[in-house]
Amino acid sequence: MSERVILADCCEDWILQWGGFYPEGGAFACPECATEWTKARGSAFRRVADGREFERRERRGPRPGSAGGDAAAFPYLASVHGHEPNVERCCAKILLTHGAAMREGSFVCPVCSTRWEKRSERLHGLRVPVFEREGLAGPLTIQAGRTRPFLVSVSEYSPPRD
Ligand SMILES: [Zn+2]
Ligand SMILES: [Zn+2]
Numbered sequence: 001m002s003e004r005v006i007l008a009d010c011c012e013d014w015i016l017q018w019g020g021f022y023p024e025g026g027a028f029a030c031p032e033c034a035t036e037w038t039k040a041r042g043s044a045f046r047r048v049a050d051g052r053e054f055e056r057r058e059r060r061g062p063r064p065g066s067a068g069g070d071a072a073a074f075p076y077l078a079s080v081h082g083h084e085p086n087v088e089r090c091c092a093k094i095l096l097t098h099g100a101a102m103r104e105g106s107f108v109c110p111v112c113s114t115r116w117e118k119r120s121e122r123l124h125g126l127r128v129p130v131f132e133r134e135g136l137a138g139p140l141t142i143q144a145g146r147t148r149p150f151l152v153s154v155s156e157y158s159p160p161r162d
Pocket of ligand 1: 009010
């Protein structure tokens with residue numbers, strides 16, 4: 001679980017959707033992994049175990065022209081102390097949802113413009129999707145987790161048991 005270990009997806013999803021409803025100083029736990037959190041202030045949340053703080057931010061698309069309406073927005077939690085996961089939330093969401101069915105070749109994330117290369121590889125006798133981008137330590141694949149899939153280095157992949 002090394003790629004997005006800085007902040008578990010389950011905690012990020014929970015805080016992005018429900019965090020705004022907690023009062024300042026309010027304590028809560030992620031219902032999926034039981035990690036304890038407090039709402040530090042405004043849109044900042046502190047993980048109790050290590051004191052790391054994460055703040056809600058948004059990436060915005062271009063303003064719609066004559067059609068009107070709001071620009072597309074993608075919220076995420078950024079580390080207040082500057083340690084970021086090496087895969088952006090937008091890319092992780094897209095690869096976990098669409099990655100397996102994606103055509104081989106390059107794919108550009110519409111949110112953060114990261115360019116990925118997708119191919120397939122045989123790992124432990126299984127054909128798995130593999131994703132790579134510049135600057136990453138090594139290629140990634142999709143690992144089935146206890147409650148949801150996550151991205152792992154190909155070298156850390158273990159096949160599903162059943
Ligand atoms: Zn969690
Ligand atoms: Zn992205």
